[in-house]
């Protein structure tokens with residue numbers, strides 16, 4: 001009898017091992033020996049209401065002409081090779097700086113004491129199957145202590161937009177998705193107007209979220225025609241979005257995309273975790289891990305030998321929506337030579 005039970009349990013054990021999905025292989029991103037992986041400095045600015053319309057318009061005439069012609073990128077004019085930033089970020093964040101021609105303030109609703117700059121660092125690694133990214137940035141960790149959600153503090157957050165082949169994204173990064181007519185911008189359309197719009201009504205939505213400029217014909221309520229949209233998507237116009245929401249002592253990775261809208265997917269292909277330490281004034285580290293190629297049409301697949309562009313946004317210290325820091329884009333090479341950041345190949 002005992003022998004029968006033993007054999008039966010053995011069979012059940014074997015069945016469970018075969019039938020249940022194995023946990024994904026590869027290392028937990030938080031456990032990689034990150035010490036040996038080189039770090040790259042990422043400069044993030046507080047942009048206020050800097051939108052794609054500002055960047056391509058009369059208030060930014062010299063830069064705008066270059067952007068419309070797809071010539072110089074943001075870094076070329078605003079960040080030197082030695083990381084010296086040529087942008088009046090302190091005056092933007094404090095609400096003092098006005099746009100050149102319209103005389104509208106860059107930040108109509110300044111946050112007292114907020115800094116105009118955030119210096120983060122990024123490390124990237126990969127193996128045959130996965131890519132791993134670590135971001136570190138100084139933070140007082142406002143959302144980290146447990147119980148903070150109950151006291152109404154916004155989660156801290158780091159987000160990355162990723163794209164492989166779109167030229168505008170490679171030059172201008174997230175700025176191609178940020179518009180004056182987003183709901184969270186001072187000149188955005190109101191909820192009532194959005195609800196009545198056929199496109200948004202069809203999607204049962206009342207807010208205009210991030211969208212890539214090439215999915216509209218100049219305004220939030222003028223989507224381009226479906227065939228053209230499909231072609232853009234096929235041609236690599238979709239921007240992947242990897243996000244980590246941090247609160248109450250943990251980070252939760254979220255998998256989304258930006259194209260004709262900004263959405264988060266119900267099933268995340270991204271694993272992640274975050275830690276905050278109080279040393280040296282405090283800092284966060286957020287760890288991301290994803291299969292290089294997920295095969296999901298809402299993700300940007302990355303293959304060894306390829307380069308992709310990445311731009312970072314950080315929401316810190318009880319802020320949400322547009323009140324974040326953003327970086328210019330950088331290129332990351334996965335076993336590719338020409339890139340701003342070369343991802344480190346992990347040994348097996």
Ligand code: HEC
Pocket residue numbers: 047050055059060061062063064066067072073074075076077078086087088089100171172175
């Ligand atoms: C060809 C050079 C050039 C490019 C490319 C360029 N800019 Fe500018 N930018 C300028 C100049 C010059 C000014 C000063 C205002 C002016 O004269 O238009 C400026 C002003 C600004 C300002 C207002 C704050 C300040 O310091 O005056 C912001 C914000 C800004 N640029 C962001 C960007 C971003 C983001 C990009 C990329 C999407 C970009 N710029 C691309 C040249 C450029």
